[in-house]
Amino acid sequence: MKQTVLPIKDSNVLHEVQDTLLHNFRAGRRNYTIFQVGKATLLRVSDVLRLKINDIFDEQGNVKPNAYIHDKKTGKPNNLYLKPVAQDLTVYYEWLKEHDLIKEWLFPSTQRPERHITEKQYYKIMAKVGDLLEINYLGTHTMRKTGAYRVYEQTGHNIALVMKLLNHSSEQMTLAYLGLDQETTESMLDKIDFG
Template sequence: MKQLVLPIKDSNILHEVQDTLLNNFKYGRRNYTIFQVGKATLLRVSDVLALRRNDIFNDDGTIRKNAYIRDKKTGKQNTLYLKPVQNSLIAYSQWLKDNSIDSEWLFPSIKNPSRHISEKQFYKIMAKTGDLLGINYLGTHTMRKTGAYRVYIQTNYNIGLVMELLNHSSEAMTLKYLGLDQVSRERMLDQVNFD
């Protein structure tokens, strides 16, 4: 049976997930930063984990304004705006230095730094986080879905922007991806003044 992965819609739960990723694992700073980058860029986990340091950092160690990648699944070019995740990346860069972790990968495997962390390993981290918090809908796609949901809500329901950021071709696909079920639709409709 396929696991149901949903966006984290409640900010308090989001903060608990982020805090758990950061503080309940030996390599928490890496795990937290993976989540933050995925949430801010709306990339699929495979694309987040495949980022290289030189995609994100300039030669002098500063963070690029944009990263340019090709999505693995779609093959489409993708421009990532990095400013929303800049502080997390600065802290992460310092953590890598402090722990003498040297790799071409932005998110290296700790056991084998010549490779990046695997999707399977990151899934285990997300599942463990869900177990610790009693949340049954966390997975590797949580960060992408959460970022998409937050963009949607905080841009006054700009579905076109969310579709573009996700590289989706239909509004229906994006709405389903956002987890906008009947309860969510009713909650939004309750905010509309029909008088």
């Protein structure tokens, strides 16, 4: 049976996931920063893990305002706005320096720093977080879906913006991606004054 990966809609659960990523792993700072970057940029995990240090930081180690990449899955160009995650990246850069991991990849494997962490490795990390917190809907797409959901909620349900950020071509695809199931739809409809 295929696991259903959903966005984290509850802020308390989100903080628990972030705290667990940061404090329950030897490379917790890396794992946490992967999650933060994925959530803030709405990139697929494959694109987050393929980021290089020089995509994100200038030669002095400062976070660039934007990063320009091509999505692996779609081949479409993508302009990443990094300001929402700049503080996390700044702290992470210091962690990389401290552990002598400033090589090519932004998110290197701790076992083989010449390579980036794999999707399979990050899936195992998210699965362990799910086990520790007894949450059955976490996966590698959790960060992207959570970021999309937060943008949707905090922009007054601006579906066009979320579609653009996700590089989706249909509103239906985006609504399904956000995990807006029947229960959520009914909850929203309960708040409407139909007069």
